[in-house]
Amino acid sequence: MKEKLTQKDVEKIQQEIDHRKLVVRKEAIEAVKEARAQGDLSENFEYYAAKKHKNQNESRIRYLENMLKTATIVSDDSKDDEVGMDDIVEVYFEEDDEIEKYKLVTSIRGNSMENRISIESPIGMALKGHKVGDRVEVKVNDNYSYFLEIRSIDKTGSEDEEIRGF
CATH class of the missing domain: 1.10.287.180 (Transcription elongation factor, GreA/GreB, N-terminal domain)
Incomplete structure (x- = not known):
């Protein structure tokens, strides 16, 4: 596991x-x-x-x-200007010309329907540790990747999210 x-x-x-x-x-x-x-x-x-x-x-x-x-x-600490655990990140999808907000969480709290993405997912791995204004590459597999731009980081802290079932 x-x-x-x-x-x-x-x-x-x-x-x-x-x-x-x-x-x-x-x-x-x-x-x-x-x-x-x-x-x-x-x-x-x-x-x-x-x-x-x-x-x-x-x-x-x-x-x-x-x-x-x-x-x-894993540590849930991050610098004030970097994307870290439990941060809400607003990103711009260049390919789709759309803006989305995601919260980075551990995989047991992940829920894509509620825009909570795991730090182990391709987007989570690409965003973690970057700053506002950074353009990051999300590598889905060896043949496909796309770019996001970080628009804002909201350091709200952890909420009381449920741990996923099995």
Whole structure:
């Protein structure tokens, strides 16, 4: 897996693990017990739904714990005039004559539908460390690349974004 995580990501993941172990696990076990007590398990939908929820919770805990074991910690610090983690960057696409805003995040918080792009994506790698006015090349693959111009950098800091599912 080898996810790149910030210290804030690690803390958020640990909080979710703790919540799932201490709260969700107990609720799920209790729901299975209640459904089992209703009798015939062969036609007991509540029992199967409770077991499924319990298993999904346990799977999510394993997934998050494995992510923490294999993660690489990256710094979320950057200079005031450079693009860094959790910055909102306004860029101009030369090819399309369009302006877009993106927030650079770690891959576990990435969501292209909300314009949160990973620092491991082609655009993220191209933008990181550059300044307003820089023209950067986004290399998609060996045969195709395009250019962006950085128009502005907004140093807003980290928001409370969800960690992606699996």
